[in-house]
Amino acid sequence: LPPLAARLSATSAPATVAMSAAARVLREAGHDVISLAIGEPDFATPPHAVEAAHAAALAGQTKYPPTDGTAALLRAVRAKFARENGVEYGANEVIVSTGAKQGIFNAFAATLDPGDEVVVPSPYWASYPLIAQLLGGVPVFVPCDESDRFRLRPERLAAALGPRSRWVVLNFPNNPSGATAPASLLRELAEVLRHHPNCWILCDEIYEHLSYGREPHASLAAVAPFLRDRILTLNGVSKSYAMTGWRIGYAGGPSRLIRAMSVIQSNSTSGASSISQAAAVAALEGPQETVGVMRADYQRRRDAVVAALRAIPGLTCAVPDGALYLYPGVGGFIGRTSAGGRPIADDAAFALALLEEQHVAVVPGDAFGMSPFIRLSIASDDRELAEACRRIALFCAGCA
Numbered sequence: 258l259p260p261l262a263a264r265l266s267a268t269s270a271p272a273t274v275a276m277s278a279a280a281r282v283l284r285e286a287g288h289d290v291i292s293l294a295i296g297e298p299d300f301a302t303p304p305h306a307v308e309a310a311h312a313a314a315l316a317g318q319t320k321y322p323p324t325d326g327t328a329a330l331l332r333a334v335r336a337k338f339a340r341e342n343g344v345e346y347g348a349n350e351v352i353v354s355t356g357a358k359q360g361i362f363n364a365f366a367a368t369l370d371p372g373d374e375v376v377v378p379s380p381y382w383a384s385y386p387l388i389a390q391l392l393g394g395v396p397v398f399v400p401c402d403e404s405d406r407f408r409l410r411p412e413r414l415a416a417a418l419g420p421r422s423r424w425v426v427l428n429f430p431n432n433p434s435g436a437t438a439p440a441s442l443l444r445e446l447a448e449v450l451r452h453h454p455n456c457w458i459l460c461d462e463i464y465e466h467l468s469y470g471r472e473p474h475a476s477l478a479a480v481a482p483f484l485r486d487r488i489l490t491l492n493g494v495s496k497s498y499a500m501t502g503w504r505i506g507y508a509g510g511p512s513r514l515i516r517a518m519s520v521i522q523s524n525s526t527s528g529a530s531s532i533s534q535a536a537a538v539a540a541l542e543g544p545q546e547t548v549g550v551m552r553a554d555y556q557r558r559r560d561a562v563v564a565a566l567r568a569i570p571g572l573t574c575a576v577p578d579g580a581l582y583l584y585p586g587v588g589g590f591i592g593r594t595s596a597g598g599r600p601i602a603d604d605a606a607f608a609l610a611l612l613e614e615q616h617v618a619v620v621p622g623d624a625f626g627m628s629p630f631i632r633l634s635i636a637s638d639d640r641e642l643a644e645a646c647r648r649i650a651l652f653c654a655g656c657a
C-alpha cells in the first residue's frame with residue numbers, strides 16, 4: 258500500500274470520538290446505551306438562526322464567501338467582542354473559520370516550527386496537543402490539581418515557560434475540568450506571561466456563556482491590554498447557541514497573526530460556509546434569551562449530577578464553575594475488579610468496564626492528560642442523567 262505521512266504517527270483521533278464510536282456499536286447491537294461522552298449541546302439551534310440561513314440560501318448567498326468571513330459576520334463578531342468582552346478589534350483583527358477548532362489549526366499552522374513548544378495546562382481539551390503535534394509542535398503540560406478545583410497556578414505556568422515556548426493555551430471555562438479564571442487570576446497569569454514576549458497566547462473562550470460561578474467571565478485581552486498584541490481570543494457559536502453542526506468559529510487578535518491564519522485558511526477551506534455564517538450573524542445579533550435558558554438548565558443538571566456522584570462511595574467530584582462537563586476522580590477504584598470480572602488498572606479500564614457492564618459511555622481522563630478521572634458531559638436530559646448516575650453507582654458498588 259502507498260505510505261501515510263510520518264506526521265500521523267505523532268497524532269490520533271481524539272478519544273472522545275473513539276468512545277462515542279464504541280457506544281454506537283453497543284447501541285446498534287441492541288443495548289440501551291447512555292452516552293455522556295461528547296460535549297454536544299442537546300438544545301435546538303435558535304429558530305431565528307435557522308430562518309436566517311434559509312433566507313440567505315434563497316437570496317443567493319451561495320457563492321464562495323470571502324476567505325476571512327462575510328462582512329456581516331465580521332461586523333457582528335467585532336461588536337460581540339466589544340459588547341461582551343470589552344475588547345475592541347479592528348476590521349483586520351478578526352477572522353471567521355470552520356469551527357473554533359479550525360481557528361486553532363490555522364493559528365498553530367501559521368506559527369509553529371518543528372520543536373516549538375505549546376504549553377497546555379492539564380487536564381486539557383485533547384485537540385490542543387494533538388493539533389500541535391500534527392504541526393510539529395511539542396506539548397508541555399502544566400498540571401492543575403483537583404484539590405485546587407483544577408485552577409491554574411501562576412507559579413506552575415511560570416515553571417513551564419521557556420525559550421522554546423511558542424504558545425500558551427488558556428481555556429476558561431475549561432473542558433474537561435470546568436475550571437474558570439476570574440479577572441484576579443488572569444492578572445496574575447498575565448504577570449507571568451509578560452516575561453515571555455515571543456510566546457503567543459490562545460484564549461479559548463468557547464464556553465464563555467456557560468459560566469456558573471459568582472465571578473463573571475473575563476477575557477485576558479481586556480484584563481491585560483499590555484498582552485493584546487500576543488493574544489488570540491477564540492470563540493464560536495457551537496456551544497453558546499447549540500450550533501455545533503453549523504461549524505462557525507471566530508477569533509480576534511493582532512492583524513499580523515490574523516493575516517497569517519488567513520493564508521492557511523485560503524489554502525485549505527477557502528472560508529466557512531456562507532449559509533452558516535448568515536445563521537451565526539442572527540445568533541450573535543438576535544435575541545439572547547436562549548443563552549440564559551441553557552445556562553440555567555446546565556447549572557441545574559450540574560448540581561443534580563454532582564450530588565448524585567458525591568453520594569457514591571469511592572468517587573470524588575469537584576464542582577465545576579463552568580462548561581458542560583464533570584470530571585470525577587476514580588482513584589478509589591484503581592486496582593479493584595468490576596462485578597463483571599474486569600481488572601480496573603486505570604481510568605481507561607474503568608471507562609471501558611462501565612461501558613460494557615452498565616452501558617454508560619464516559620471518556621477516561623488519560624484522554625485529557627490527567628488520571629485517574631473520567632469526564633462526563635451534562636448535555637443530556639434529566640432522565641438520562643439520573644439513569645446514568647444510577648448505573649454508575651451500581652457499577653461502583655459492584656467493584657471488589
Ligand code: PLP
Pocket residue numbers: 296355356357358359382428432461463492493494495501504505506
Ligand atoms: N474549544 C474547546 C475547549 C472545545 O471543547 C471545543 C469543542 O468541543 C472546541 C473548541 C471546538 O469548537 P468548534 O465546534 O467551534 O470547532
